[in-house]
Amino acid sequence: MTDSSTRHPADNTLRFLFEEADLRGEIVQLDRAYTDILALHHYGPGVSRLLGEFLAAAVLLATTLKFEGKLILQARSEGQIPLLMVECSSDLEVRGIVRGAEQATAERFDMLLTNGQLAITIDPLKGKRYQGVVPLDGDSLASCLQNYFEQSEQLRTRLWLAADGQRAAGLLLQQLPAQLVSESAVRDEQWNHACTLAHTVGEEELLGLVPADLLHRLYHEEALRLFTPRDTRFRCSCSRERTLNALASLGVDELESILEEQGAITMDCEFCNTRYEYLRDDLSALLPGAQDGPLH
Structure with missing residues (x-):
C-alpha cells in the first residue's frame, strides 16, 4: 500500500482524449476535499471509503456537464446506510453527507446499501431538472453506475473508483459520438480495448500514482492528448x-x-x-x- 505521507498533493481532475479514437477520459484524485468532509462527521471505515467513492464518482460525472449546475448522487437503502448524498457543481465544488449510519460497521457494499436505489440527478442552473434511478444491485458503486449507463442508452461510460479514508480517486472512460471512426465494429473494438486496459488498474495505483504516470502505465501505446488539470474542493452551498x-x-x-x-x-x-x-x-x-x- 502506498504511504499516504509520500503521495503528491491532489484535489484535481485530469481530462484526456484518445487521438485516434472517439474516446475521452478523466482521472480525479481528492485529498483535502475528501478529508475535510470526513473531519466534520464520525463515520466508520467502510462508510468513509464508500463516501469517498461517491465523491470521486460525482466529480467524474460532473466533468461531463456542458452547462452550469450540479450533479447529485443519492442512495437510499434498507442496509446500514439509510441515506448517502453527494453533490458536485459544474465548478467541481463538492459536498457530501451520510445520514443514519453512525453505528455502521460493515465493509461490504451490499451490506451498507442493502435493497437500495441510486438516484442520479442533473440540476442545471437554467433548464429542466432530470433524474434517473437504478437499483443498487451490483457489488460496487462502479458496477451500479455501469448498469445505469447501459440501461439509460446514453454514451457508453465506465468508472473505476477507490478510496481509503485519506484519498478518493476515480477513472472515467466515455465513448464519444462518431467523428474519427464511423465503423461500429471498430468503435466497439476500441472501446473494449480501452476498458480492458483500464480494468487492470489496482486501487493502489489509482490512489497513489500521479495521473499522467497512471495514463502512461495504461495507455503508453496509445496517442493521448492531456488537458490542463482542473481543481476541485469541498464547499458547502448552504447560506x-x-x-x-x-x-x-x-x-x-x-x-x-x-x-x-x-x-x-x-x-x-x-x-x-x-x-x-x-x-x-x-x-x-x-x-x-x-x-x-x-x-x-
Whole structure:
C-alpha cells in the first residue's frame, strides 16, 4: 500500500482524449476535499471509503456537464446506510453527507446499501431538472453506475473508483459520438480495448500514482492528448439566505411557537455543521408585527 505521507498533493481532475479514437477520459484524485468532509462527521471505515467513492464518482460525472449546475448522487437503502448524498457543481465544488449510519460497521457494499436505489440527478442552473434511478444491485458503486449507463442508452461510460479514508480517486472512460471512426465494429473494438486496459488498474495505483504516470502505465501505446488539470474542493452551498427561505415554509404560527419556547430559531447544516441562528428581529420579513429592519 502506498504511504499516504509520500503521495503528491491532489484535489484535481485530469481530462484526456484518445487521438485516434472517439474516446475521452478523466482521472480525479481528492485529498483535502475528501478529508475535510470526513473531519466534520464520525463515520466508520467502510462508510468513509464508500463516501469517498461517491465523491470521486460525482466529480467524474460532473466533468461531463456542458452547462452550469450540479450533479447529485443519492442512495437510499434498507442496509446500514439509510441515506448517502453527494453533490458536485459544474465548478467541481463538492459536498457530501451520510445520514443514519453512525453505528455502521460493515465493509461490504451490499451490506451498507442493502435493497437500495441510486438516484442520479442533473440540476442545471437554467433548464429542466432530470433524474434517473437504478437499483443498487451490483457489488460496487462502479458496477451500479455501469448498469445505469447501459440501461439509460446514453454514451457508453465506465468508472473505476477507490478510496481509503485519506484519498478518493476515480477513472472515467466515455465513448464519444462518431467523428474519427464511423465503423461500429471498430468503435466497439476500441472501446473494449480501452476498458480492458483500464480494468487492470489496482486501487493502489489509482490512489497513489500521479495521473499522467497512471495514463502512461495504461495507455503508453496509445496517442493521448492531456488537458490542463482542473481543481476541485469541498464547499458547502448552504447560506443564511437559503435557511431563511426554508424557515419561510414553516408558517407564522410554528415560527412564533419556536420563538416563544426557545427565544431563537437555530438551523444546522448537515453537510458542513454550520449553525444559523435567528432572533425575532431577524425574521421581520416573515412575522407580522416584528421589528422592521435588515436581515443579518
